[in-house]
Amino acid sequence: MNWIRLKYTKPFNIMREGLSRNNPIVISVLGICSALAITNRVENAIAMGIGVTFVIMGSSAMVSLIRQFIPSRVRMVTYMVIISSFVIAFQMILAAFFPLIEEELGAYVGLIITNCIVMGRSEAFAVKNPVKYTVVDGLANGIGYTYVLVLISSIREILAFGTILGFRVLPEAFPVWTVMTIAPGGFFVLGLLIWIIRELSKNFEYQN
Protein backbone atom coordinates (compact mmCIF):
# COMPACT_ATOMS: atom_id res chain seq x y z
CA MET A 1 0.00 0.00 0.00
CA ASN A 2 2.73 2.37 1.03
CA TRP A 3 4.68 1.40 -2.08
CA ILE A 4 1.85 2.55 -4.32
CA ARG A 5 1.64 5.89 -2.57
CA LEU A 6 5.43 6.25 -2.77
CA LYS A 7 5.24 5.85 -6.53
CA TYR A 8 3.44 9.14 -6.95
CA THR A 9 5.54 11.34 -4.69
CA LYS A 10 7.88 13.90 -6.23
CA PRO A 11 11.14 12.60 -4.70
CA PHE A 12 10.40 9.12 -6.07
CA ASN A 13 9.95 10.50 -9.56
CA ILE A 14 13.13 12.57 -9.30
CA MET A 15 15.03 9.46 -8.17
CA ARG A 16 13.70 7.44 -11.09
CA GLU A 17 14.62 10.14 -13.61
CA GLY A 18 18.23 10.25 -12.43
CA LEU A 19 18.73 6.52 -12.02
CA SER A 20 17.19 5.16 -15.19
CA ARG A 21 14.96 7.28 -17.42
CA ASN A 22 17.40 10.14 -17.81
CA ASN A 23 20.58 8.45 -16.64
CA PRO A 24 23.32 11.07 -17.09
CA ILE A 25 25.76 8.74 -18.82
CA VAL A 26 23.91 6.20 -20.95
CA ILE A 27 20.90 8.31 -21.96
CA SER A 28 21.96 11.98 -21.80
CA VAL A 29 25.65 11.14 -22.52
CA LEU A 30 27.10 13.80 -20.22
CA GLY A 31 30.25 13.71 -18.13
CA ILE A 32 31.88 11.11 -20.35
CA CYS A 33 35.49 12.26 -19.94
CA SER A 34 35.92 10.91 -16.43
CA ALA A 35 33.59 7.99 -17.13
CA LEU A 36 36.07 6.67 -19.68
CA ALA A 37 39.43 8.00 -18.60
CA ILE A 38 39.60 6.50 -15.10
CA THR A 39 37.48 3.36 -15.40
CA ASN A 40 40.23 0.80 -15.98
CA ARG A 41 40.03 -0.09 -12.26
CA VAL A 42 36.92 -0.45 -10.08
CA GLU A 43 38.39 1.37 -7.06
CA ASN A 44 39.05 4.49 -9.17
CA ALA A 45 35.48 4.37 -10.45
CA ILE A 46 34.09 4.18 -6.90
CA ALA A 47 36.27 7.08 -5.71
CA MET A 48 35.27 9.17 -8.72
CA GLY A 49 31.59 8.30 -8.23
CA ILE A 50 31.66 9.35 -4.57
CA GLY A 51 33.42 12.58 -5.52
CA VAL A 52 30.96 13.50 -8.24
CA THR A 53 27.96 12.65 -6.03
CA PHE A 54 29.37 14.82 -3.25
CA VAL A 55 30.06 17.73 -5.61
CA ILE A 56 26.64 17.55 -7.33
CA MET A 57 24.75 17.41 -4.03
CA GLY A 58 26.78 20.15 -2.39
CA SER A 59 26.89 22.57 -5.29
CA SER A 60 23.23 22.06 -6.30
CA ALA A 61 22.08 22.63 -2.71
CA MET A 62 24.20 25.77 -2.52
CA VAL A 63 22.94 27.10 -5.87
CA SER A 64 19.38 26.34 -4.81
CA LEU A 65 19.86 28.18 -1.50
CA ILE A 66 21.06 31.38 -3.13
CA ARG A 67 19.03 31.06 -6.35
CA GLN A 68 17.10 34.28 -5.68
CA PHE A 69 20.29 36.33 -5.43
CA ILE A 70 22.13 35.12 -8.55
CA PRO A 71 21.81 37.63 -11.42
CA SER A 72 21.06 35.59 -14.51
CA ARG A 73 23.83 37.20 -16.58
CA VAL A 74 26.63 35.96 -14.35
CA ARG A 75 25.05 32.70 -13.23
CA MET A 76 27.54 30.47 -15.07
CA VAL A 77 30.51 32.04 -13.34
CA THR A 78 28.71 31.80 -10.01
CA TYR A 79 28.13 28.06 -10.52
CA MET A 80 31.77 27.64 -11.49
CA VAL A 81 33.03 29.25 -8.30
CA ILE A 82 30.64 27.22 -6.10
CA ILE A 83 31.46 23.97 -7.89
CA SER A 84 35.20 24.50 -7.73
CA SER A 85 35.06 25.14 -3.98
CA PHE A 86 33.43 21.74 -3.47
CA VAL A 87 35.91 20.08 -5.82
CA ILE A 88 38.85 21.56 -3.90
CA ALA A 89 37.31 20.24 -0.65
CA PHE A 90 36.97 16.76 -2.15
CA GLN A 91 40.52 16.86 -3.52
CA MET A 92 41.88 17.73 -0.06
CA ILE A 93 39.89 14.91 1.61
CA LEU A 94 41.19 12.46 -0.98
CA ALA A 95 44.79 13.65 -0.62
CA ALA A 96 44.58 13.35 3.16
CA PHE A 97 42.96 9.91 3.48
CA PHE A 98 43.52 8.08 0.17
CA PRO A 99 46.76 9.48 -1.30
CA LEU A 100 47.25 6.43 -3.57
CA ILE A 101 43.89 6.88 -5.29
CA GLU A 102 44.49 10.62 -5.54
CA GLU A 103 47.75 9.96 -7.36
CA GLU A 104 46.05 7.50 -9.72
CA LEU A 105 43.21 9.90 -10.58
CA GLY A 106 45.62 12.83 -10.96
CA ALA A 107 44.22 15.75 -12.93
CA TYR A 108 40.84 14.05 -13.35
CA VAL A 109 39.76 15.02 -9.81
CA GLY A 110 40.16 18.68 -10.71
CA LEU A 111 38.29 18.06 -13.93
CA ILE A 112 35.09 17.27 -11.97
CA ILE A 113 34.58 21.06 -12.24
CA THR A 114 34.00 20.81 -15.97
CA ASN A 115 31.95 17.63 -15.67
CA CYS A 116 28.82 18.57 -17.60
CA ILE A 117 26.55 16.70 -15.18
CA VAL A 118 27.37 19.02 -12.27
CA MET A 119 26.88 22.16 -14.31
CA GLY A 120 23.84 20.68 -16.02
CA ARG A 121 22.04 19.88 -12.75
CA SER A 122 22.69 23.39 -11.44
CA GLU A 123 21.36 24.98 -14.61
CA ALA A 124 18.48 22.59 -15.31
CA PHE A 125 17.23 21.81 -11.82
CA ALA A 126 18.78 23.64 -8.88
CA VAL A 127 17.99 27.21 -9.95
CA LYS A 128 14.30 26.40 -10.22
CA ASN A 129 13.67 24.14 -7.25
CA PRO A 130 13.77 24.27 -3.44
CA VAL A 131 16.68 22.72 -1.55
CA LYS A 132 14.99 19.48 -0.45
CA TYR A 133 14.21 18.34 -4.00
CA THR A 134 17.57 19.55 -5.24
CA VAL A 135 19.39 17.29 -2.77
CA VAL A 136 17.33 14.28 -3.90
CA ASP A 137 18.04 15.15 -7.53
CA GLY A 138 21.77 15.48 -6.85
CA LEU A 139 21.82 12.12 -5.08
CA ALA A 140 19.86 10.43 -7.88
CA ASN A 141 22.16 11.75 -10.60
CA GLY A 142 25.26 10.97 -8.54
CA ILE A 143 24.18 7.38 -7.97
CA GLY A 144 23.09 7.04 -11.58
CA TYR A 145 26.59 8.17 -12.61
CA THR A 146 28.36 5.95 -10.08
CA TYR A 147 26.67 2.66 -10.94
CA VAL A 148 27.32 3.06 -14.65
CA LEU A 149 30.97 3.85 -13.87
CA VAL A 150 31.27 0.76 -11.67
CA LEU A 151 29.67 -1.35 -14.41
CA ILE A 152 32.07 -0.08 -17.09
CA SER A 153 35.10 -0.45 -14.85
CA SER A 154 34.13 -4.00 -13.80
CA ILE A 155 33.99 -5.08 -17.42
CA ARG A 156 37.30 -3.39 -18.19
CA GLU A 157 39.13 -4.60 -15.08
CA ILE A 158 37.99 -8.22 -15.53
CA LEU A 159 39.09 -8.33 -19.15
CA ALA A 160 42.27 -6.31 -18.70
CA PHE A 161 43.65 -7.73 -15.44
CA GLY A 162 41.37 -10.68 -14.60
CA THR A 163 40.56 -9.09 -11.24
CA ILE A 164 37.85 -7.06 -9.48
CA LEU A 165 39.03 -4.62 -6.78
CA GLY A 166 42.31 -6.54 -6.82
CA PHE A 167 40.74 -10.01 -6.22
CA ARG A 168 41.39 -12.52 -8.97
CA VAL A 169 38.22 -13.76 -10.68
CA LEU A 170 39.60 -15.21 -13.90
CA PRO A 171 42.29 -17.95 -14.02
CA GLU A 172 45.91 -16.89 -14.55
CA ALA A 173 45.89 -18.62 -17.94
CA PHE A 174 43.30 -16.15 -19.30
CA PRO A 175 44.97 -13.98 -21.96
CA VAL A 176 44.61 -10.34 -20.83
CA TRP A 177 43.07 -7.82 -23.21
CA THR A 178 45.57 -4.97 -23.13
CA VAL A 179 43.24 -2.81 -25.23
CA MET A 180 40.88 -2.58 -22.22
CA THR A 181 43.47 -0.74 -20.10
CA ILE A 182 43.85 2.09 -22.63
CA ALA A 183 41.41 4.60 -24.11
CA PRO A 184 39.91 2.54 -27.01
CA GLY A 185 38.63 -0.08 -24.56
CA GLY A 186 36.61 2.58 -22.74
CA PHE A 187 35.08 3.85 -25.97
CA PHE A 188 34.07 0.37 -27.13
CA VAL A 189 32.60 -0.68 -23.77
CA LEU A 190 30.51 2.50 -23.44
CA GLY A 191 29.33 2.32 -27.08
CA LEU A 192 28.18 -1.27 -26.64
CA LEU A 193 26.61 -0.50 -23.24
CA ILE A 194 24.55 2.31 -24.78
CA TRP A 195 23.49 -0.06 -27.55
CA ILE A 196 22.39 -2.80 -25.12
CA ILE A 197 20.51 -0.42 -22.83
CA ARG A 198 18.71 1.40 -25.64
CA GLU A 199 17.81 -1.91 -27.28
CA LEU A 200 16.45 -3.35 -24.02
CA SER A 201 14.50 -0.25 -23.01
CA LYS A 202 13.31 0.47 -26.58
CA ASN A 203 14.34 4.06 -25.91
CA PHE A 204 15.87 5.01 -29.26
CA GLU A 205 17.52 8.30 -30.15
CA TYR A 206 15.71 8.50 -33.49
CA GLN A 207 12.21 7.14 -33.37
CA ASN A 208 11.88 5.86 -36.96
Place this chain on the structure above:
Amino acid sequence: MFRMVEIFIGSILDHNIALAYILGMCPLIAISTNLKNAKGMGLAVVFVVTLTGLINYPIYLLLKATDSTHLALLVFITTIAATVQFLEMFLDKFFPKLYNAFGIFLPLITVNCVVLGVSLFFVNREYNFGETAAFSFGASVGWMVAIVLLAGVREQMAKRSDVPRGLAGKGIAFIILGILSLAFVGFSGLANIG
Protein backbone atom coordinates in the same frame (compact mmCIF):
# COMPACT_ATOMS: atom_id res chain seq x y z
CA MET B 1 63.68 24.38 -29.07
CA PHE B 2 63.84 20.68 -29.91
CA ARG B 3 61.93 19.95 -26.72
CA MET B 4 59.14 22.32 -27.80
CA VAL B 5 58.83 20.62 -31.19
CA GLU B 6 58.80 17.23 -29.47
CA ILE B 7 55.99 18.32 -27.12
CA PHE B 8 54.02 19.88 -29.97
CA ILE B 9 54.16 16.77 -32.17
CA GLY B 10 53.67 14.43 -29.23
CA SER B 11 50.59 16.19 -27.98
CA ILE B 12 48.94 16.01 -31.40
CA LEU B 13 49.68 12.39 -32.27
CA ASP B 14 51.02 10.25 -29.48
CA HIS B 15 49.28 11.88 -26.49
CA ASN B 16 46.23 13.24 -28.30
CA ILE B 17 44.13 14.95 -25.65
CA ALA B 18 40.82 13.64 -27.02
CA LEU B 19 41.78 10.15 -28.14
CA ALA B 20 44.34 9.17 -25.49
CA TYR B 21 43.36 11.27 -22.46
CA ILE B 22 39.62 11.32 -23.29
CA LEU B 23 39.03 15.01 -22.55
CA GLY B 24 36.43 17.32 -24.07
CA MET B 25 34.02 14.52 -24.92
CA CYS B 26 30.74 16.42 -24.48
CA PRO B 27 31.31 18.94 -27.31
CA LEU B 28 33.19 16.30 -29.33
CA ILE B 29 30.07 14.12 -29.43
CA ALA B 30 27.52 16.94 -29.60
CA ILE B 31 29.02 19.07 -32.39
CA SER B 32 30.50 16.41 -34.66
CA THR B 33 27.40 15.69 -36.74
CA ASN B 34 28.53 18.05 -39.47
CA LEU B 35 31.96 18.93 -40.74
CA LYS B 36 31.53 22.70 -40.98
CA ASN B 37 30.47 23.14 -37.35
CA ALA B 38 33.22 20.77 -36.24
CA LYS B 39 35.83 22.98 -37.92
CA GLY B 40 34.37 26.12 -36.31
CA MET B 41 34.39 24.56 -32.87
CA GLY B 42 37.91 23.20 -33.43
CA LEU B 43 39.27 26.64 -34.38
CA ALA B 44 37.56 28.29 -31.42
CA VAL B 45 39.10 25.70 -29.09
CA VAL B 46 42.60 26.18 -30.56
CA PHE B 47 42.28 29.92 -30.01
CA VAL B 48 40.94 29.80 -26.45
CA VAL B 49 43.13 26.94 -25.18
CA THR B 50 46.34 28.52 -26.44
CA LEU B 51 45.37 31.88 -24.96
CA THR B 52 44.30 30.55 -21.54
CA GLY B 53 47.37 28.31 -21.35
CA LEU B 54 49.61 31.35 -21.80
CA ILE B 55 47.59 33.39 -19.27
CA ASN B 56 47.38 30.67 -16.64
CA TYR B 57 51.12 29.97 -16.62
CA PRO B 58 52.25 33.30 -15.07
CA ILE B 59 49.27 33.14 -12.71
CA TYR B 60 50.43 29.74 -11.54
CA LEU B 61 53.93 31.12 -10.91
CA LEU B 62 52.34 33.85 -8.79
CA LEU B 63 50.36 31.27 -6.81
CA LYS B 64 53.51 29.23 -6.31
CA ALA B 65 55.44 32.26 -5.06
CA THR B 66 52.72 33.02 -2.51
CA ASP B 67 52.44 29.34 -1.52
CA SER B 68 48.73 29.03 -2.34
CA THR B 69 48.74 26.36 -5.04
CA HIS B 70 45.73 24.62 -3.44
CA LEU B 71 43.66 27.47 -4.90
CA ALA B 72 44.91 26.73 -8.42
CA LEU B 73 41.64 25.11 -9.53
CA LEU B 74 39.50 28.02 -8.44
CA VAL B 75 41.82 30.60 -9.98
CA PHE B 76 42.24 28.71 -13.26
CA ILE B 77 38.52 28.26 -13.84
CA THR B 78 37.83 31.90 -13.04
CA THR B 79 40.56 33.00 -15.46
CA ILE B 80 39.13 30.75 -18.15
CA ALA B 81 35.57 32.01 -17.67
CA ALA B 82 36.77 35.62 -17.67
CA THR B 83 38.95 35.12 -20.76
CA VAL B 84 36.10 33.56 -22.69
CA GLN B 85 33.71 36.34 -21.66
CA PHE B 86 36.27 39.01 -22.56
CA LEU B 87 37.06 37.37 -25.88
CA GLU B 88 33.38 37.25 -26.72
CA MET B 89 32.96 40.98 -26.08
CA PHE B 90 36.22 41.85 -27.87
CA LEU B 91 35.35 39.86 -31.00
CA ASP B 92 31.82 41.22 -31.01
CA LYS B 93 33.12 44.78 -30.97
CA PHE B 94 36.14 44.65 -33.26
CA PHE B 95 35.79 41.54 -35.44
CA PRO B 96 32.05 41.02 -35.97
CA LYS B 97 32.71 38.62 -38.87
CA LEU B 98 34.83 36.33 -36.75
CA TYR B 99 32.32 36.65 -33.93
CA ASN B 100 29.53 35.43 -36.19
CA ALA B 101 31.65 32.48 -37.25
CA PHE B 102 32.56 31.46 -33.68
CA GLY B 103 29.26 32.75 -32.26
CA ILE B 104 27.56 29.91 -30.48
CA PHE B 105 30.73 27.96 -29.77
CA LEU B 106 32.48 30.48 -27.56
CA PRO B 107 30.29 30.29 -24.42
CA LEU B 108 30.34 26.49 -24.63
CA ILE B 109 34.11 26.46 -24.33
CA THR B 110 34.15 27.36 -20.64
CA VAL B 111 32.81 23.90 -19.84
CA ASN B 112 35.11 22.13 -22.28
CA CYS B 113 37.41 19.99 -20.14
CA VAL B 114 40.27 20.49 -22.61
CA VAL B 115 40.76 24.08 -21.45
CA LEU B 116 41.04 23.29 -17.76
CA GLY B 117 42.76 19.97 -18.54
CA VAL B 118 45.63 21.68 -20.35
CA SER B 119 46.19 24.03 -17.39
CA LEU B 120 46.17 21.11 -14.92
CA PHE B 121 48.51 19.01 -17.07
CA PHE B 122 51.19 21.68 -17.36
CA VAL B 123 51.16 21.98 -13.58
CA ASN B 124 51.48 18.21 -13.11
CA ARG B 125 54.27 17.92 -15.67
CA GLU B 126 56.21 20.97 -14.46
CA TYR B 127 56.66 22.60 -17.86
CA ASN B 128 58.43 25.92 -18.38
CA PHE B 129 56.85 28.76 -20.34
CA GLY B 130 57.98 27.69 -23.81
CA GLU B 131 56.94 24.09 -23.20
CA THR B 132 53.54 25.28 -21.91
CA ALA B 133 53.01 27.31 -25.08
CA ALA B 134 53.94 24.33 -27.29
CA PHE B 135 51.75 22.01 -25.25
CA SER B 136 48.67 24.29 -25.19
CA PHE B 137 48.87 24.81 -28.94
CA GLY B 138 49.61 21.15 -29.69
CA ALA B 139 46.90 19.76 -27.43
CA SER B 140 44.23 22.00 -28.90
CA VAL B 141 45.29 21.23 -32.47
CA GLY B 142 45.13 17.55 -31.52
CA TRP B 143 41.58 18.04 -30.27
CA MET B 144 40.66 19.76 -33.52
CA VAL B 145 42.13 16.90 -35.53
CA ALA B 146 39.99 14.46 -33.52
CA ILE B 147 36.71 16.37 -33.92
CA VAL B 148 37.27 16.93 -37.66
CA LEU B 149 38.08 13.25 -38.24
CA LEU B 150 35.03 12.16 -36.25
CA ALA B 151 32.72 14.64 -37.99
CA GLY B 152 33.95 13.54 -41.42
CA VAL B 153 33.23 9.89 -40.65
CA ARG B 154 29.85 10.63 -39.06
CA GLU B 155 28.74 12.84 -41.95
CA GLN B 156 29.51 10.09 -44.48
CA MET B 157 27.91 7.42 -42.28
CA ALA B 158 24.69 9.39 -42.00
CA LYS B 159 24.44 9.38 -45.81
CA ARG B 160 25.48 5.86 -46.65
CA SER B 161 25.27 3.34 -43.88
CA ASP B 162 22.53 1.42 -42.15
CA VAL B 163 23.27 1.66 -38.43
CA PRO B 164 21.27 -0.51 -35.96
CA ARG B 165 18.55 1.58 -34.28
CA GLY B 166 19.88 1.24 -30.76
CA LEU B 167 23.33 2.34 -31.84
CA ALA B 168 22.32 5.29 -34.04
CA GLY B 169 23.48 8.75 -32.95
CA LYS B 170 25.75 8.81 -29.93
CA GLY B 171 26.31 5.06 -29.64
CA ILE B 172 27.97 4.75 -33.02
CA ALA B 173 30.02 7.90 -32.33
CA PHE B 174 31.71 6.05 -29.47
CA ILE B 175 32.49 3.05 -31.65
CA ILE B 176 34.03 5.37 -34.29
CA LEU B 177 36.02 7.14 -31.56
CA GLY B 178 37.22 3.77 -30.31
CA ILE B 179 38.53 2.83 -33.76
CA LEU B 180 40.17 6.27 -34.24
CA SER B 181 41.75 5.98 -30.82
CA LEU B 182 43.02 2.50 -31.65
CA ALA B 183 44.60 3.94 -34.80
CA PHE B 184 46.31 6.66 -32.77
CA VAL B 185 47.75 4.00 -30.44
CA GLY B 186 49.96 3.25 -33.43
CA PHE B 187 51.80 6.53 -32.75
CA SER B 188 52.72 5.58 -29.20
CA GLY B 189 56.38 5.97 -28.32
CA LEU B 190 56.78 8.74 -30.90
CA ALA B 191 57.56 11.49 -28.41
CA ASN B 192 58.13 11.69 -24.68
CA ILE B 193 56.16 14.62 -23.32
CA GLY B 194 55.76 13.62 -19.66
